Structure formats: structure tokens, C-alpha cells
Amino acid sequence: MKAVILFCMVLMGSAHADIIIIGHPSNSNSVSVEELQRLYTGKSSSFADGESALPLNLSDANTVRTRFDEKALGRSSSQIKAYWSKLVFTGKGTPPKEVDSEAEMVKLVSSNPNLLGYVSSSTDVSGVKVLLKIE
DSSP, X not given: OHHXXXXXXXXXXXXXXXXXXXXXXXOOOOOOHHHHXXXXXXXXXXXXXXXXXXXEEEOTTOHHHXXXXXXXXXXXXXXXXXXHHHHHHTTSOOOOEEESOHHHHHHHHHHOTTEEEEEETTSOOTTSEEEEEEO
């Protein structure tokens, strides 16, 4: 019984964890929420210094993705999905590549200076640079 209660407490804590925007350790950029919105909606494809930026998303089923959509992009996940469906249908855009886990997100971002991603604050981010924290 104690294990079940502890597990539930861990889940509740992670549900309210902050979101951390991560980049490659060599990335000299910081990003604002406004820049994130432009990058994750396809309105921009580069960092402030002009370097190419390739945003990554967690899969639709991931709760961190839901929180990211709401807190960073200011829209619900269904609104973001509808937005990208329209752009894909009209041939005007391609949504960010999706990854299955936060561990995979960290691994990919640590290996490519152009990638940009996000994870919960409870995730081990050694090997990447924290560019922004969203509460």
C-alpha cells in the first residue's frame, strides 16, 4: 500500500513539474517564449543568431507535451494538432519531428547543435544546455 501511495505522489509531482527548454551544449542562444512559439508553429526556422533551429516534440500521449503546448505555445494540444493539420493539408508546413520519451529527447538534442527540445524539470539534463525554464 505504501508503494502505491508513493507512486501516486511521484506522478502528482511530475504533473506539476516545470518545463525546461534544452539545446546542445554549444548553443550560445537563449530563447524566449515568443521565439518558441514561432519555432514550434513553423513561423521561424532559426535561432536569433541565424543558425538553423529544428524543434522536437514529445509524442501526443506524453503529458509533458500537453503542458508544453498550453504553457509555452498558449494553445491546447487539440488546437496545435488542428493548426498543423491545416498547414500539412495545404502544403505550407511540416510539424516538428516527434520523439517517444524525454530520455530520447535529451539524447538527440545533445548530439545535434541545431535541435531544440523540452523536458520536465525532473529529467536528467546532463549533456544538454538549459535555454529557458517555463513554470
